[in-house]
Amino acid sequence: MQPNHQETTIAAVDTSTIKIGETSTGFIIAIRGATTWKQKRNYRYTRLGPFIFHITEENKNEVYNTLERAYFSTQYSSNRPASPHLMQMPTRLASLLERWIQTMLTKTVSQGLILFDGSLTSGTFDTPAQRMKEILSNARRNRSTVLAFSKMTSLRVNGHLITEQLPKHEPPYLLETTGLRCKPPMIPLGDVYVARLNKAKYAFRLDIDREIPLPHRADAVEKLLGNDLTTQGYPETLRLSHILCTFTANEVLAIKHFITRKHGIQIINRPDMHRLLFGPFGRGEFYS
Amino acid sequence: MKLYKKEGNILQILSFPTENSEKGDYLLVEDPDARKALIAQVIDVQFASIPGVLEELLRTLPDGGVPIQGEDIDPLEIASHITYIQDASLLICKIRATFENERLSPSSSWLPSRSQSNIKKLSVPMLLKLAKVEGKLPIILGGTKDSSLLTIDASDVDGTLNIITGKKGCGKSHLSKLLMASLIGYKATVVIFDLNGEYTSIGMTSDGKRNMYYNKIHALTPSQNFKVALDQLHLNVIMGILIHALHLPGTSSREFRRTWKSLKEKGKLTLYELGEAIRDLKCNQHVRDALSSRYHALVNSGFFTDTPAESTLLDECLLKAKEEGGAIVINLRNTSTIDRQIVVEYVLGKLVDALQSWKLKAVFLFAEEAHLYLRETYWDDIVTRMRHFGIFTTFITNQPDTIRDSIYRQADNIFLFNFTNEHDLDVVSRAARVDAETVRSIARDLPPHHCLTLGKVVQDFPIVTRVRALDIKTMGETRLFFKDRN
Numbered sequence: 001m002q003p004n005h006q007e008t009t010i011a012a013v014d015t016s017t018i019k020i021g022e023t024s025t026g027f028i029i030a031i032r033g034a035t036t037w038k039q040k041r042n043y044r045y046t047r048l049g050p051f052i053f054h055i056t057e058e059n060k061n062e063v064y065n066t067l068e069r070a071y072f073s074t075q076y077s078s079n080r081p082a083s084p085h086l087m088q089m090p091t092r093l094a095s096l097l098e099r100w101i102q103t104m105l106t107k108t109v110s111q112g113l114i115l116f117d118g119s120l121t122s123g124t125f126d127t128p129a130q131r132m133k134e135i136l137s138n139a140r141r142n143r144s145t146v147l148a149f150s151k152m153t154s155l156r157v158n159g160h161l162i163t164e165q166l167p168k169h170e171p172p173y174l175l176e177t178t179g180l181r182c183k184p185p186m187i188p189l190g191d192v193y194v195a196r197l198n199k200a201k202y203a204f205r206l207d208i209d210r211e212i213p214l215p216h217r218a219d220a221v222e223k224l225l226g227n228d229l230t231t232q233g234y235p236e237t238l239r240l241s242h243i244l245c246t247f248t249a250n251e252v253l254a255i256k257h258f259i260t261r262k263h264g265i266q267i268i269n270r271p272d273m274h275r276l277l278f279g280p281f282g283r284g285e286f287y288s
Numbered sequence: 289m290k291l292y293k294k295e296g297n298i299l300q301i302l303s304f305p306t307e308n309s310e311k312g313d314y315l316l317v318e319d320p321d322a323r324k325a326l327i328a329q330v331i332d333v334q335f336a337s338i339p340g341v342l343e344e345l346l347r348t349l350p351d352g353g354v355p356i357q358g359e360d361i362d363p364l365e366i367a368s369h370i371t372y373i374q375d376a377s378l379l380i381c382k383i384r385a386t387f388e389n390e391r392l393s394p395s396s397s398w399l400p401s402r403s404q405s406n407i408k409k410l411s412v413p414m415l416l417k418l419a420k421v422e423g424k425l426p427i428i429l430g431g432t433k434d435s436s437l438l439t440i441d442a443s444d445v446d447g448t449l450n451i452i453t454g455k456k457g458c459g460k461s462h463l464s465k466l467l468m469a470s471l472i473g474y475k476a477t478v479v480i481f482d483l484n485g486e487y488t489s490i491g492m493t494s495d496g497k498r499n500m501y502y503n504k505i506h507a508l509t510p511s512q513n514f515k516v517a518l519d520q521l522h523l524n525v526i527m528g529i530l531i532h533a534l535h536l537p538g539t540s541s542r543e544f545r546r547t548w549k550s551l552k553e554k555g556k557l558t559l560y561e562l563g564e565a566i567r568d569l570k571c572n573q574h575v576r577d578a579l580s581s582r583y584h585a586l587v588n589s590g591f592f593t594d595t596p597a598e599s600t601l602l603d604e605c606l607l608k609a610k611e612e613g614g615a616i617v618i619n620l621r622n623t624s625t626i627d628r629q630i631v632v633e634y635v636l637g638k639l640v641d642a643l644q645s646w647k648l649k650a651v652f653l654f655a656e657e658a659h660l661y662l663r664e665t666y667w668d669d670i671v672t673r674m675r676h677f678g679i680f681t682t683f684i685t686n687q688p689d690t691i692r693d694s695i696y697r698q699a700d701n702i703f704l705f706n707f708t709n710e711h712d713l714d715v716v717s718r719a720a721r722v723d724a725e726t727v728r729s730i731a732r733d734l735p736p737h738h739c740l741t742l743g744k745v746v747q748d749f750p751i752v753t754r755v756r757a758l759d760i761k762t763m764g765e766t767r768l769f770f771k772d773r774n
Binding site: 036044046047049052240243244246248249251252253254258 | 338339357360361362366369370
């Protein structure tokens, strides 16, 4: 592949969630989303959050429904599972925010490249097929292309991970995969490639919208190569999105400080039962 | 503020941005259960080691190194809390005393409760009250950071050895003038070896009018209004001049002593007669030549006279100063190195004589850049023998390594201005009344005209002061070529 330096807006989105602490009825989580875009050689970002939630067994449906209604003007359909598991709520809420930011980006960016973190597989609880179809459709309507990069994949060919079976070919290149099947109810909305974008030894799973014609797909990746940095074979815009939304230890402390000041919640360290019961043997490798 | 760590006599205190503590501030760490408190001084302010700060700073920089621009939509306003945590500081504090049962003790051997201790700032007036730094004879040094005045007691300078040091242009001479003026205000006798002629106008205000000290300042310029008749000199004083200032060898010294005594017995102790006696001396040619060259050095200094009327000023000034208090400024400006040593030998000898015979009670001696005129043996003399006679010296220097270690060890008070040079700080930190960390950490960051006062005058609680202004005519300013262009 050859980098195409034609001026193209590149936008990326990522979200992050972290558990701040547990309460007697549930836990407190924080969620944040970040969108980064590169336009005319400059990176800019918008960060949303952190949003802090106290999730309990009692309020989890209400919280989720309220947010979904607010973001997508929809409610649970009758055939959806009754409610997300309490432990899955942080990722569910983060996914909700991520889908909303993705929707907004695909509606606003025209003739650009929109980078997602993860795959274009839908049909899961937090990625309903219809919602992902709408996102991709929005992008196509604005003549943008969605490229979804997965840092990890479990897809294998002949027992080997697809990102580890690399040909002796000068990068950058794309490897097309065929015959991969998803287990129902998951629906693949993108074709899966292995992308090695530079000489770094890292390759990533890349999902490209199925509805995009084949020549446009290669063209999109070449524009990505010509317009964004690909240090370690990963797009800088997406890397920045990830970095900007991730919570640092300092921010966790700040959130705890906010909770204490604003809501008078005292934060105490829960006794570590492993350590309490087993002493230095309680955490194997850490305490040896 | 929260107590974080105690190691030896160092406390580490976690402080948040709103609490705003700086180097030099005093903190009171009260343990209500133990019913006692530690008094600690902040000697350094560092960033607290907050996890994740590096990531926080790094992530706003893309590969190009230019900060990434963006917008944060933060409805809960967590950013202010992030900044609050990120800007938390760690105060490194030196324990100065323990306050228990209304009394201070220098102990730091107990451990206050980390969770229960209350930490608050201790204002300088409160500290001085606790330390009983009371001013029966107050000298206002200047203002402290908390807008209070630092007032020391003149009696704490009495009988002490003091050092005023700091780099060039930071206000040492100004402070010494302030101390000097305050002392003569209490009718003390002050003698100043004024190397640059900058103390001679202390009796004038900045606009050239006479001030309250005018009649108490006696400026003596050697070979002009300050001359000495030989018959006023004690043999030991002239011998001191010849041996130490003019390096007269032993054999020649013995010959001179004999000649001097002979002239004294005949009542002919004048410059002319001394010259004649040396010329007619029947002795070894080398001895005569040696004496002759020293004689001419004495004559050429212009400091000696055969006219009695010209040679009474020092005695008169000392007498005046004894009665009303006053400063005798020995103006050594435009005086050669040898002549300077001759004058200093004479004045010190004269002072010792006057003190031994109780013509004077005590003298506060201010010596600027003393290494330029004080002979080696006088350093120890000043801190031991002369102190017992009643000469209480204040050394003023911008080259701290020119003052001997023994002087630092025995200094009772040190007024320390800014130093950035490590070597200079090392030298000063040898003083017995202060710890090296305090000197190194605080003195390095002192702004101009701010002085760290250490020692007896502040009961060993180092305090940073902005030295107050004096309405006196400034003479110590450096002459500038480009002055008019600013």
